[in-house]
Amino acid sequence: MAAWQQILALDARYNALRVPSDPGFRTLYIRRRSQLLREGVKEESEPTLRRQYLRQRAALLTQRYGVAPDQMSVRSRSVSTQSHSRQSHSRHHSDVELARRGMDSPAAPGRSATSPAAGLVPSARATASQAIVGGGSLDDNYAFAGFLHVFDQHQRAVTCVRFAHDERSLLAFGSLDGRVSVCDLDAEDKVKHLLTGHTDGVTGLEWSTSNDFLVSCSLDATARLWGAADGRCLRAVADPHHSPLACVVFHPINNNLVILGNKVGLVQVLNVSSGHYPAGGSSQLAASATALAAPPTGPLIWAGCQKGMVVSFRCDQGSGRLVKCRRVTVSDGAPVTCISARSWASREAADMSLLVNAACNSLMLFRVVDQEGGLQLRRRFNVRHSTHAIKSSFCPIMSFRQGACVVSGSEDCTVYLFDVERDLKPCVNRLQGHSAAVLDVCFNRDESLLATADAEGTVIVWKRQL
Structure with missing residues (x-):
């Protein structure tokens, strides 16, 4: 061990x-x-x-x-x-x-991916887990009591919004105007820092595991590392192929490494401590990279591309070497715009799952069926999505409810919450308040707040009804 x-x-x-x-x-x-x-x-x-x-x-x-x-x-x-x-x-x-x-609990030997025992959520007997969130139906748990705050300091679309790990009020979001906002929702002056340095739109943003750093990527073909406490740019690194960058994630174990996807279809590992791209740390996709996911439980990393494919990789945490594992077409010809990866914290539901947005009006939930990242489609939800880069997210404490919810943006200006276990009328709630396509969504750690960002640069922080 x-x-x-x-x-x-x-x-x-x-x-x-x-x-x-x-x-x-x-x-x-x-x-x-x-x-x-x-x-x-x-x-x-x-x-x-x-x-x-x-x-x-x-x-x-x-x-x-x-x-x-x-x-x-x-x-x-x-x-x-x-x-x-x-x-x-x-x-x-x-x-x-x-x-x-x-x-994660290891799957029982011989359990097939379609076995009922491999369900996505805890059973009705998991009363201790359900007590963590206070019981009640999913419809009650995802009722909202209006806005906590509305941010409108960005002049162009906000493409990415992220709450810090295990934090209730620390929020960051990036915009196509080239700036990144770092906000504290509990402070009187909620905008702590407005990070400037990118000369073109910000397309990706992530917190480090300790929340000490932020990494952003941009259409200006650079990635930047920021100090979260003071907002200083600690390092700016150009793409070696001078290609606009579309997505970025921290390596889940070694935060000295970040993985980047660019417009020429390369997935690349960058050592942000040294500013170097390590040998063997790049791999070519079939088209422009559009999305990345690196679950904290590892060891696989997933990348999506413009042609509707999802590719799994193994990334060595020491050397940064990338090894391609599986390629799966999830939406033939329609771009994959978001990938989220998550394991349920339950021995009855230990399988890794992927949540994928594709520009064919689809939000898809896949089960990971092998150690190489093979995928099996479990559910598909209709979400208005054909032109924008729409994103979605798993709800953070879904492992402890009877039922499991995901949240997604949409081009019809609505935020949708779906119960992935409900066959009939899976939509748990719809939030309407945006006047443009909702591009990204993110819950804080205890689901008391939901941040949503749109194509006109507005970020709404919704307050859940407690």
Whole structure:
């Protein structure tokens, strides 16, 4: 087991004892702990030193909570029935621990991608998970109480909007006027920084895992790294082929690396620390790159192109080398404009899924069916989409509801929320307030706020009805 997983496993045993009256906080704590460990723990560390750290950490937690980890393990095992075999109980206990931590559980051997057991959401028995979001129907949970704020400082379309990771109020968005706004929705002066430097439209924007940095890409053929605290441009790197850039993501494990897609169809890895493009870190698509997705659980990265194809890659976190895995045509001839990747935090629904917008009036949900990134279409929703770069997103706490929702923009000026498990009338809610095509959408960590951006440069922050 990797070093960070061993440390996280120890912390997860005590998680039920942290703030017993606030399960939502416990979930956020363990997810943030996972992010920090994956980012900070070196796998090549001395095993003796790691064992020493684990012993000291266990002693501190035992002193704080008054129970030893081995006692907790015995207590957990005692709840199982005597009829289970030791092997099946061990697998079940491991899955429960993984689900509690918000991590992926490995699929059961022999489970097919179409098996009912591989459903997308927790079962009706998952009452503890549902309690995190307070119960209620999906229609009630996605009712909104109007606007929190409207931003209109950009003169051209806002192409990308992103809440910071595990943050409620920190928001950034980029515009075709070449500027990026960084906002704090809890502050009186909500616009903290207006980042200038790009000489053409901003097409992509992402936060680093720690929220210390932002990376943006632009039609001016440059990528820029910004300090989130002070808004300074720390590095600007030109595309080696002088091609406009269309999309960007941070490598999910090594934030020194970012992956870029350009208009000549290249997916390229950039080391933002050195400003260099590493050898072997590029791959050619069949057409212009249009979308990228890099899920935090890894190890695959997906790219979409102008011809309607989605290609999966493996990206080495050390060298930045790209290896092409699978190519799937999802919308023949219609551009893919957005890809989102997500795993459900449930042992009953551990499969990775992709949410794909294509300019054929479609929002599609795929299940990832193998380790190379093979896709199986699960659902298709009708969304007005033929000319603009429309984007969508998974709802952040979907893993803990009975039902699972996604949100998408549309060219009919409406924001749509769909329940992917509902066959009849899947649309949960429609939000109408924009006067132009809604290009991008993003929830904050607890889904209390939804930010939506349109083709006229307006960003609306919607307040969910609590």
